[in-house]
């Protein structure tokens with residue numbers, strides 16, 4: 001076992017890291033320190049005052065005699081004179097009572113203040129992590145597991161901010177130790193010194209257990225995160241899990257993951273218990289050995305031996321507490337480290353916004369000029385030189401087999417991704433020059449799986465524009481052909497639709513999302529596979545909505561689909577294949593030509609849904625990773 005005195009300060013790094021977050025102010029730290037010192041001082045005074053009380057009783061109230069005997073009593077008499085109170089048994093007892101009152105009040109204030117600082121820290125950590133993650137680039141968010149997100153915001157924050165308690169306790173321990181240490185050094189320097197050396201040695205030896213606790217805690221963080229991620233993922237797939245036998249298999253996996261946490265937690269308890277055990281035995285053994293040595297080999301007086309034993313017994317619990325605190329700090333420090341890693345990752349992956357101009361109101365349209373894009377570290381090409389024009393105020397359809405790069409084009413328009421090379425222009429303005437907020441504020445997006453919150457229909461429709469009146473909500477729903485079914489519901493627009501809108505059909509959800517998009521009054525409306533998850537009837541309704549909108553010619557509509565039936569009414573078409581534009585033009589012309597679109601149109605309608613509808617020999621379908 002190697003001993004390194006620096007190990008005694010293994011709590012410094014977590015303290016520094018906590019401070020580096022800049023979430024706890026200097027004022028709070030001072031406040032905690034002050035209250036801690038006061039609480040310890042009042043306590044030691046109230047205990048110390050027991051000595052004069054006992055003296056007083058023994059001396060039968062002979063204050064003058066006692067004052068002549070020692071400095072303690074002399075000071076006491078001086079103090080009493082200064083306060084102008086006589087020294088009687090009653091006043092001495094009252095003094096103790098007052099000190100205990102002060103101590104309890106300070107302790108109360110300290111408890112409340114500590115809890116306040118800790119909870120505020122938790123609040124700030126949670127909120128800043130919440131917004132840091134969501135402000136990151138889409139690449140980062142995509143790879144950031146939803147379960148980890150919940151794990152970090154919940155359990156991790158709670159464990160990490162418990163550090164506030166540990167450091168406060170460490171401070172009060174330090175004050176107590178200094179106070180006791182000073183007194184024992186004054187009374188019996190030699191035993192105090194030997195106790196100090198012995199204690200330091202014991203604490204150094206404890207470093208082994210602290211290191212073990214830290215390493216187990218790190219694995220516990222990983223295990224906890226894996227467990228939450230697993231649970232969150234399986235929760236989303238509950239339907240799939242109900243398929244034959246899957247529940248049993250997932251239960252076994254759950255048991256394995258939970259078992260790992262269980263095993264590690266038991267291991268941690270064991271390490272912490274062993275430290276306690278080893279330290280107690282070591283201290284007792286050392287005291288007895290010292291006693292034996294002193295009596296057998298040295299001529300030491302009984303009183304010195306007694307004092308030595310008393311000092312050792314007095315300081316031993318403090319040593320144990322210190323060792324335990326180091327261990328707790330190691331555990332909580334592992335949690336804090338995970339949080340800080342997440343913060344650092346978020347900072348590195350922060351979405352950049354170099355835009356300065358406002359979003360132009362489109363007159364000509366959106367132009368892709370030689371746009372290349374690759375996923376990963378540039379090794380998975382998705383767009384290979386796309387040149388295309390999306391005219392303003394019209395409905396443009398982007399079609400092509402899945403994996404051809406349609407959604408990538410959308411993400412590039414929204415600047416959720418940035419082009420590897422080439423330009424995307426809004427009229428003449430490169431989108432990189434437009435402020436991110438301005439750009440995204442003028443685009444509404446409807447995706448294949450509509451995302452609704454567990455709130456009323458009106459609240460959901462209003463999500464992008466909170467200030468809209470109920471009449472405006474109604475109007476948007478009417479345009480999205482959603483008014484009819486909403487009004488047929490018993491509570492109409494106040495109907496709460498359940499998490500994810502589970503109380504509605506797919507088609508109803510999709511039309512509500514379109515209403516939400518329309519209410520935001522966008523310049524550009526993008527629908528990415530809006531009907532792919534819908535039945536024929538619902539698809540037709542959504543098509544009707546789109547056709548009506550297209551006739552209005554007020555908004556630039558981009559509809560993406562691998563199902564040409566959804567988009568035959570478009571004004572303009574862009575056919576993508578394998579990351580480049582294969583054909584463009586009005587649907588009628590493309591239908592005449594011999595390309596992918598014409599081949600698709602020849603297929604029977606009920607063959608179209610799903611991704612497997614590419615005609616043989618035409619364009620191959622690629623695997624879709626996202």
Ligand SMILES: Nc1ncnc2c1ncn2[C@@H]1O[C@H](COP(=O)(O)OP(=O)(O)O)[C@@H](O)[C@H]1O
Pocket residue numbers: 142375376380381382400401402403404405406407408409622623624625626
């Ligand atoms: N997050 C991602 N990471 C890596 N590759 C991706 C990612 N998203 C999509 N891809 C790949 O990029 C290509 C284009 O994908 P996408 O634009 O989603 O196609 P589409 O929407 O036309 O089905 C596909 O080959 C797909 O595998």
Ligand SMILES: [Mg+2]
Pocket residue numbers: 406407408528529
């Ligand atoms: Mg797609």
